Amino acid sequence: MRTAFFLSLLLASVYEVSAVEKTSPFLAWSPQEFTVTKDLNTQVISVQDLQRGVHDLVDCSHKVILVVDEPGLHSSDLGRGRDRLKNQVQEAPSSVQIPFIDGAMDLEKLAESLSQKCQTSFVNANEADDTVNTLEGPSVIYKRLDSGSVVENDKSLDKIISQIRNKFQDNFLVLYSSSQTKEFPIKHRLSARQLPGDPASQKQSGIFHNYTFFSQGIFMGLLIVVIVIPIVFIGVTWNLSVQQPQRFEKKQN
Template sequence: MAARLLLVAAFANAALAYSNTGPVVAWASSSSYALDSLPSRLDSDAHSASLLESILSSDDICKHDAILLVEQPGLHASDLRRLSPDAHLHSKLSSSYSARQYPYIPNHHGGIGDTLSSVLESVSSRCNSRLLKHYSPEHTELEHGVKHVLSMTLPHLSESGSARMSAMDHHDKSLASALSSLSASCPDHLVIYTGSPHPASHKRQESDVPDRPSLDFSSVSSSFAPTNTTLPAGGILKRYQILTPGLITGLLVAFFILIPIVLGGMNALASIQNPVRTDVSKSFNAQERKNQ
């Protein structure tokens, strides 16, 4: 029982650790210093926006004919692992001159949309490239001999189980079509494929965080206003964040492991009794005692 609870607690902590992460996969059709210079493992404070900024701000980024950024909300590292071995993404990574894979990159708390928009504009201006923020191979024709900076968004992954795997196979084919069109016009290209949280989840997170209070100095009086001591409506669980994941794990360990051990030890100590000595000494003689 105790071993099972420890396993459940370990899996719960692992799930919480990877809950707000997404993969970042990048490859280039030619040798790329922007990718080769990246470490195999990133620092603990790195997040998706800082990693993309590091790649796109490299000195040799302008040598590529095209830079394609593919963003997919809801994408997890497990989705890429479940792709079939003959998936187009796997073949691209294995045949590329330079490639990097980071399965669990923490998502930026403010999202990467605004950051990517400014970074793509900066790269386009620095490399004198044509910027297309909503690239679609069916509706966009790339010009030969012109550098391009492209941004593409795949549909949000909200399915589960076999439906999610089928959706990933379909998205892999869509990505293959886009890369085929890109390779025909821009043979030397760099592609970054990243997951991102759904915009609705950002709205929920932002709504949970109270707004920073603003100070209004327009109507300052000579005396201080009385302090508002009114507490928010609701119980204590609504006023304070008490049941955190760490506290819940500690309570489970305490109630189901430590307390049974303590009670078992107390019962064992209570069962120990001092035995009554009932054996008669061998030197005792009843007849001698009677004669005395």
């Protein structure tokens, strides 16, 4: 019985890990205030719901919409070596942070559809380094970060945002996600699990505050439980084994 109980707990934990393994995060921020739709106020979202939510979010009031694609990005990767990205999101007056997209979204097609919606030009920033300087009007820019280095990707993102800010001031919107989910080695799958935080604390910490599958508190709690449960089980078993005497001794003269 006890063996089946512990096996069920283990299988449940593995299922939860696999549930968020093939996911990617979504970030959106702007120096200007924007209204976050109800569909985007969540921790887990499907690709279809995210596409609809983004189209509702974009009201075509920004001169530049920057769509950033970093293949293989997972929410657990956002807390290491991305100080510039972290500052951009936390300092923005308005932001959206969704840790888990169930799958990956084609961000280049998303950028093209947003340019059609807003009737603006579509620009692929991967073809030239000075793309922003050649812009003459409202545009949707698609930028792919595939250098393989977290630090280099963070610098490239900060560079293109600085160019946009210098030319268009604060009239821009950034959409940041991944068109390809990250593949985790089997031995690292447990550490890839990211738990959604308290929605009330998302503005301060967002999804940059990392969680691990086993913390020190959880480990000590499990250790205590392993010790206490056998003791309680043995004590209850002994109490239940106490039987009423079947006969009494005769009185002695």
